[in-house]
Amino acid sequence: MSITASESVELKEKDILHSSRLGVFSSDAAEYTASIDIDVKLLSSVVAINSAHVIMLAERKILDRKIAGQILNALKQIPNDFEMKAELEDVHMNVEDYVISKIGNDSGGMMNLGKSRNDQVATAIRMALREDLILLAKSIVKLEKSLLVQSGKYSASVMPGYTHLQRGQPVTLGHHLLAHFDSLDRDFSRLVDCYLRTNLSPIGAGALSSTGFDIDRDRAAELLGFDSVLENSLDAVSSRDFATEAIYLCTQTMTDLSRLAEEIILWTTREFSFAEISDEFASTSSMMPQKKNAIVPEIFRAKTSQVLGDLTAAMGLMKSLPLSYNLDLQELTRNLWSAMDKAIVSISILSDVISELKFSVDNMMEAVKSDEFLFATELADYLVEKHHLSFREAHNRVGKLVRHVASNNSGRGQITTASPKVLSEILGVTIPAEELKLIFDPKLALQRRSAVGSPNPRLVKEAVKKRRESISKHEATINSLEDGISESRELLSSAANSIEKLGKGTGSLGR
Amino acid sequence: MSITASESVELKEKDILHSSRLGVFSSDAAEYTASIDIDVKLLSSVVAINSAHVIMLAERKILDRKIAGQILNALKQIPNDFEMKAELEDVHMNVEDYVISKIGNDSGGMMNLGKSRNDQVATAIRMALREDLILLAKSIVKLEKSLLVQSGKYSASVMPGYTHLQRGQPVTLGHHLLAHFDSLDRDFSRLVDCYLRTNLSPIGAGALSSTGFDIDRDRAAELLGFDSVLENSLDAVSSRDFATEAIYLCTQTMTDLSRLAEEIILWTTREFSFAEISDEFASTSSMMPQKKNAIVPEIFRAKTSQVLGDLTAAMGLMKSLPLSYNLDLQELTRNLWSAMDKAIVSISILSDVISELKFSVDNMMEAVKSDEFLFATELADYLVEKHHLSFREAHNRVGKLVRHVASNNSGRGQITTASPKVLSEILGVTIPAEELKLIFDPKLALQRRSAVGSPNPRLVKEAVKKRRESISKHEATINSLEDGISESRELLSSAANSIEKLGKGTGSLGR
Amino acid sequence: MSITASESVELKEKDILHSSRLGVFSSDAAEYTASIDIDVKLLSSVVAINSAHVIMLAERKILDRKIAGQILNALKQIPNDFEMKAELEDVHMNVEDYVISKIGNDSGGMMNLGKSRNDQVATAIRMALREDLILLAKSIVKLEKSLLVQSGKYSASVMPGYTHLQRGQPVTLGHHLLAHFDSLDRDFSRLVDCYLRTNLSPIGAGALSSTGFDIDRDRAAELLGFDSVLENSLDAVSSRDFATEAIYLCTQTMTDLSRLAEEIILWTTREFSFAEISDEFASTSSMMPQKKNAIVPEIFRAKTSQVLGDLTAAMGLMKSLPLSYNLDLQELTRNLWSAMDKAIVSISILSDVISELKFSVDNMMEAVKSDEFLFATELADYLVEKHHLSFREAHNRVGKLVRHVASNNSGRGQITTASPKVLSEILGVTIPAEELKLIFDPKLALQRRSAVGSPNPRLVKEAVKKRRESISKHEATINSLEDGISESRELLSSAANSIEKLGKGTGSLGR
C-alpha cells in the first residue's frame, strides 16, 4: 500500500528528514544509495522494534501512554504488502512517515525519540538473520536426513574409495555418504555458534552514543526475543561481524557440499556410471538430443563460488572502516541476504537430488572387482601379518608387483593374472591361491576393519543409528530457537495491548 | 507479451526440449537453474543472432528461403516487452517457442539447425557486453571531463600533498586531481583492450563441435558486427575469459577510483575541511539534526568491494571446469552484469559528485601556510644548493631541527618560530631571514619544479591541455565502436529484407 | 641434522617410497610439489604421532614391544634442528627414513603399519594449529589488556564521536576504545569455538579407509591430547574445514582490528591531531626530513587484506574437490600458517602501539568545544522535554537552525553565535542563555546518558571493571588448553617409557 497525498498532508515536505538540514537530494543519488529493494526483508522487524521501543518508553514514563497507544495502533495497521516510497530512502523513514500520516506529527513524531536508524537497522538485520539462520538449519537437517537414509540403505554396498581421484581401497557407499554427513554436521554446530553471536540487541545504542533519555535497553531486548543486550553503543551500531560470520558459515557449508555436488557430477558420467540423477534435476541439450546433464549440482558448484564472492565483498568492505556507522554497512546487507538465500535454497535442493539419486551398486561392485589394485594394501598387510615382513618392505614388494603387472597390461591388469612364479619372485613369498582369493575379497577386506570410523558395514550401520539421534537433537535445538522468537512475539503483543489499553484512559505526559 | 495457449497449439508439450528425452523437470530445479531473470538483457542479441544465422543458412542454401523469410518475419515481431516463460528455461527456448508458435514447427523448427544454445549464449553475452563496455567507456570519459574541468580551475591552487596521510610537500589541487585522471586513463586503455578480446564471434561453434552443415561462420560474424570469428569450437563455447577480463576491468577501475572516493570523504570532514559535497549527494541523520554525510562516496567504496567479490566469484567458478560448456557458466553471467552495472552507474555518479564538489582553496592554503614542516625538503635542498652540504647531511640536519621544534611545540610548531640561534646551531649554517621566507613560500616551491609531471601550475595547465586531446581521441574511439555496431545492424536488417523478399518468390529447398 | 650416506646403507634406493612402484621423479616436479619448507612446523607433531601410534600398536599387541621400543627410542633421537631432505618429499618420509636408518628396515619399516601420510598429516596440522590458536589467543588477550588500560585511563576524556567520519555526538575516549575491546572479545569466543572443532583426532583413518589391523583410535587420540576421535575415515583425511575456519577467524579478527588501525592513522594526522604514535612504530622519509609516518598500522591494514587473500585461496582451493585426500590440501596448509602467523604477530604489535599511543585529550576536548553542532541532538531532546515538541518536529527545527548557521559561517559556525532573535525564530521557542549553556556542555551531555553501554564516564568505568573479569576468564581458558596439551605430552612420554622398558625384556610378536 502506498500513501496517497491526502493522507500525508501534515508533512510539509515530501522528505521528512532531508530537506530541513539539506537542499534537494539528487534522484540519481537517491537511487544509488537506496536500500528500499532489500529493506522489504526488514519491514516486520522494523515494525516490531518500533513497537518495543515505544512500549519501553511508555513503561519508563518517557512517553505519554496515550501517544504510545496511538503509535502502537498505527504500527499494527501497516499492511503486509506495504509499498515503500523510494524517495523516503529506507524502511525506517517509510514506517515513520506512515505512522505520522496516520496519527499526525505531534504523536507520530515521537516514535523515534531516543533511537536512531543506526541502532534500529542493526537490530532489524539481526532479527531477520535469526530467521534465515533457522531456515538454513532446517535445510541442513533436511540434507542430513537424505544422506542418512541413503547411508543406511547402502551401508554394505561396496564401491572404490578414492584419493587423488585414483582408486585406493574399497569402501562402502554408506560410509562415503556419512563422510559428507559428518562434515555437514560440523557446519550445523557453526550455525548454532553464529546464532548465539547474532541474537544480541543493539537497540538503544542510538546513532552512536545512546540517548539522554532514561531508556531501558534490557526491556527492549526482552520484548524482541534477544538473549541479551549488545552493550557498547559505538560497537552496537558499527559492528557487522555477526553478518560476516553468517556469510562465512554459508561459504563453509556450501564449499563442503560442493565436494558432494562434484561427486554427483562425476558419478553420473558415462565413465563412472555409479549413479543416475533423476530427470527432475537434469536437462537436455537444444542441439544434442541424447544429453542428460546434471545441471543442479553444476549450479550448486557455481553458487558456492558466488557465496565466496559475497564473503570477499563483505570482508573487503569492512576493512579499515573507522567507527562508528558508515553507509558502506548498508551494502554489506546485500551480500548477507545473497549468501543466505543461496545457501538455504541450494542445500535444500541438493537434499532432493540426493534423495532421488539412483545408485548403481552393480557398477560400483564391478569397478571394485575388476580392479585388484584396490587390494594392494591388503596384500601388503598380509605379508606383514603372515610373513613377518616389515610394512615398508611389504609395501615396496607389492609396489614392484603392481608396476610389473601394470606395464604388462596397459594399466588395466589384474594382479591375479600374473603367473604364480612371477608373484612368488617379486613378493619373495608364495601365497596359496585360496589365500590370495581371500585377500582380494572386498567384503572380507571391509569386515577386517574394526576401528571406529571404518567403512565396515557393521560400523556404518551403528554410525547411522548414532547420527539419527544427533538429528533429533538438532531438531530440538531448532524448535527451541523458534520458540524463543514466538514467545517474544507474544510478549510484545501483550505488552502493546496493555499500553494501548492504559493509553485510552490517560493523557499525562510521562516525562 | 506472453504467448497464450491458443497460439502454441502445435507444441505437444509445454516444454519443447525437455520432455522428449527426459521426464518431468522439478519446478524447484527449474527455478534454481533458471536464467530468465538475467536473460532479458540478452533478448535483442538472441533475436539478432537467430536472424543472422538464418540469413546465412539461406544464403548458403542450407535453408529454404521461404522458410528463412518466415522465420525472419516472426523474429521481427517479437515485442520489446516480450514476456518470457520461466518453464521454457531461458531466452533461447522462449524465442524458438515464439517463432514456432507464430509460423509452426515445420518452419520455426528449422531455426536452430546447425547451432546450439551453447554458441548462441556465448555470442549474445559478447554482444550485450560490447554495449555495456561502451557505456562504461562513456562513464569513464564523463568522469575524466569532470576531473579535467576541476584540474583546470584549480591548476594553481596550493594544497598539502600527503604520503602516509601525513603532510609531505605542497602540491596543487589541479595536480592532485590529474593523478586520478591519469590513473583512470589507463583503465580506459584496458577497456579498449578488453573490447577487442570481447568482439569475437562464437556463433557456428554449435554445442561444442560445430555442425555437419556447410555453414559460413565469417558471414554470421559480419552480420553481427564482430571483428572476427572465435575459431576453435570447444574454446568458443567454453571460454569466458572475456567476461572475467571485463569484471577485472570493473574491479581495477573501481579500486582506482575508490581512492578518490576516500579522499572526498576525508576532505569533507570537519578536520580536513578542504571541500564540501553538494547537498545532492549527502544525507542527514534521523537522530542528529546537524549531520551532512558524504554517502555517495561511501556507497562507491562499498560497491568497489562488491565488484571484487564478483571477480572472486567468477574466477573461482571457472577454476578447474573441464571443457566444454558447463552450466556453471550461466551463473558467471550474473557476476558479469552485476559488476558492469555497478561500475557504469558508480563512475557516472562520482563524476557528478566531482563536478559539484566545492573546494575550499582558502582552507587548503591555510593548511599549507600554517605548517612549515611541508617545506622541510625545500630547506634541505637549499642547504645542498647554497651551502654545498650533501643531501643526506642536509636531510639529517633538517630532521633534527624538525624534531627539536616538534618537541617544543606539541607537534604543531612552526620552524620559523625557532630562534635564529637555534636554527643556526642545528643547521650548522645561518640563513638570512629574507631567504628563509623564500624557502617557505609555497608558490615559489611549486614554481621551482620544472620536471614533467610536477605540480608546478604552469605544467599542470599544459597537462590539462594535453589531456583534453586525449579525451577527444577517446570519444572518437567510442564513436567508432558504436558505428561498428550500428553498421552491422543495418547490414543485418538489409540482408534480412533481401531474404524475405526472395523468400516470397520461391519455394525451393536450399539443400 | 642431515643423514649421512653411511647411516642409510640399508635403504636400497634414495627414495623409500617412489621407486618401487614408479620410475624416476622429475626434480622440477619434486620441487614443485614439495612441502618440506612448511613441514618444519609439523616435525614435533609428526614425531609425537608416530610415537603414539607405535605405543598403541604395542599395547594392542599388533606390534612386538621390542620393535616398538626401538622405534620409540629412535624417534626420541630426532634432533630439534633435524635437517630434512627434499628428495624424500615431506616430513613423514624423512622421519621414517631417519628411523629406518637408525634401527634398520625390519624394525623401522613397521612404524607405518596401519597408518598413512593422509591421516598423519591431518593430525599433525591440527596439533600445530592448536598451538598457533593458543598463541593467537594470547595476542588477543594482550591487546585486550592494552585497550582496557587505556580505556580506564581515558574513561572520562571527551572526544567527538563519528558516523560517516562526520562528527556526531560527544563520546568518551575510553568508551570508544571499549567498542574495539568488545568486538575483539567476540573474536576470542570464535577462537574457542574453532579450537573445539580443531582438537579432534584423525589418526587411524589410514589413507582413506582405516586399516585391517585392530587399532585403538581412542587411545592414540588420548596420547596426543585430543578431545575425541574424528570418526569417519574418509572425512578424517579429506576435510580441512577446521583450517578454513581458523583462516576465517584470522580474517575476522584482523578485519575488526583494521578499523582501529585506520583510526590510529587518522588520529595521528595533522588534521585530527588526537594522538601521537610512539617513535618506536613510526618511520620518516628518505627525502622529506620532517615526516613521521604511522607505518605499523599501515602494514596491519595491508596484512588484513592478505589474510583475506589466504581465506579466498583456501576456500577456492577446497571447492569441488572430490573425496578423499587430494594434494591440493597440502597447499592449503601454506595459507593456514600464513594467516595464523600474520594474525598472531600483527595483533601483538598493535597491542604495543596502543600501549604507547599518546592521546591528546586537550585536542579532543578542543574539537568538541569548538563544534556546537555535536550538541544538535541534545538541543532537539531539550525541545522535546521542555517544550513538548514531537521529536521529529524538534529535529526538523534544529536542522533548519544548523543549515542557517552553516550557510552563514562557511561551515564552521557555532550555534550560539547566532543572534537570540534568529534562534527563537527558527526554533519557535526562546531558550534562556544559561540553559543553552547547559545543553552545550559535553560533560553534562555524557552524564545524562544512563543506559547500559553509554559513553557516560561512570558506566565506562563499570564496563572496564567487568571486562577485567572477562580477561581473567580468558586467561583461565588459555591455561586449561595449554594444560591439556602438556598433560598429553607427559602421558605420551610415560607410555613410551613403559613400552621401551617392556620391550627390553621381551621379544614376542604381538600379532
Next chain:
Amino acid sequence: MSITASESVELKEKDILHSSRLGVFSSDAAEYTASIDIDVKLLSSVVAINSAHVIMLAERKILDRKIAGQILNALKQIPNDFEMKAELEDVHMNVEDYVISKIGNDSGGMMNLGKSRNDQVATAIRMALREDLILLAKSIVKLEKSLLVQSGKYSASVMPGYTHLQRGQPVTLGHHLLAHFDSLDRDFSRLVDCYLRTNLSPIGAGALSSTGFDIDRDRAAELLGFDSVLENSLDAVSSRDFATEAIYLCTQTMTDLSRLAEEIILWTTREFSFAEISDEFASTSSMMPQKKNAIVPEIFRAKTSQVLGDLTAAMGLMKSLPLSYNLDLQELTRNLWSAMDKAIVSISILSDVISELKFSVDNMMEAVKSDEFLFATELADYLVEKHHLSFREAHNRVGKLVRHVASNNSGRGQITTASPKVLSEILGVTIPAEELKLIFDPKLALQRRSAVGSPNPRLVKEAVKKRRESISKHEATINSLEDGISESRELLSSAANSIEKLGKGTGSLGR
C-alpha cells in the same frame, strides 16, 4: 657482503635516516615493517636506477661530475651477493649506506638528491616485473609449443567431446588441445598489453611532488629502458595498477589452464583411462602400494586458487587508500612476486606434463565407438537433410529414441541394437542399415564438419600450422622486449663510463 663497522665510520648513527628525526625504532616494528626479504629481487634495479639518476644529475650539471663518478664507481662494486642489513629497513637505504661507506657522506650523501624511495621503489618494481613478465611469456610459449606438438600428433585421433562432463559429440584430440592453446594465446596478448602499461618510468617523481632541481625525467627513463615517463608525480608514486594487472594476468592464465590440469586428472583416472601421466610427475602412497597420483596437476589447481588469493589481497589492499604513497603498497609487492613466481613455474611444469603425457588413442576411440549416443545429433541432422523434418522435430524424435534405448539398457544402450521396427516407429522414417552405419561413423561425422574451427582433422592440421606462425611472432615479440632491456643496459653502462671518465678530469660543482 655486509659492511663492517670500520667501513662505515662516517655514519654517526647506525640508521642513516631514522634517528635524526625520530627516536629509537622498535625491533619488533622493524621486523614487522621490513621488506628486506623481498627487496633482494629489486637490488640490481635499484643500483641501475641510482646510476641512471646520478648520470642524469651530472649531465644536467646539477651534480659535480667527480662526485657522480665516485658514486657510479661505488655502485659498480656492490656485489651480487650483497648482504643487506635489516636495521636499514630496505634495499634503498642499504645501497645508500654502502655507497656512503665506500666514498664518504660528502659524495655518497648526494646520491639521493632529487629523488626518494617512493619513486625509486615504484621504478624498481616495474623493472623487476618486466623481467618476470618476459619469463612468464616464455613459460606460456613453452606450453603453447607442447600443446601444438601434441595437437599436430593427434589431429585425427577421435575422442568424445563433452559438455557438462557428459559425452556430447565426437571431436579430435588435437582439436581439444587447440582449444586450450587458443585460450592461452589470448593470455599472451594480455601479457603484452600489461607489459606496455608496466614499462613506464616513475623515477623523478620524488616523494610525491618531484623536486626543485631541474632534472630530466626522460633521460633517466631512456637510460633504464622505459618506453616513456609515467608523468604525474602523485600518480607515479602511488599507483600500483600495473602490479594488480600483472596479478590478474597470472590469475586469468592459471585459471584458464586449471581446466587443462583438471582434465589431465580426469583423463588419467581408471574410469576415463584416456591418458597416463609420466612417472616423472606422479607420486605413490605411503600406505597403498599401487597408487599413481597425478600430483603435479593437483598442485597446479591449488596454486590457481592461491594466485586468486593474491589478487584478492592486492585489490583489497589498494581499495580506499588515499594518495599518495602508503606503506600498504610495500606489502602488495609480496603478492605480486608470489603470483608471478607461481604462474611462471606452474605453467612451465605443466608444459612438461603435457609433453610427456601418453594418450591412449585406442581407449578414446573405444569410448566413441561404444557410445552411439554421441551421434544423436548426426542422426537428427540426417532426418532434416534426407527426410525434410524440421530440426526441432528431428531432435524430439531422436530424443524419444534415446530415452527408449536408455531405459531398456540401463544407460549403456546402443541405438543400433534397437530393432529396426522400433527405430522406424519412433523416428517415423525407415533408415537403411548401410546409411545408419555411415551416420554412426566417427571419421565421417568429423569430415562432414567444414566450418572454420571445427574438429575436422583437415582443419585441425591447418590450425596447427597457422598457430606455429603465431608462436614465431610471440618469440619475436619476446626478443624485442629483451633487446630493449639489453640495449638500455649498454646505454647505461656507456653513459656511466663517460661520466666517470669526465669526473676524473674535473671538480666543478654542476649547479
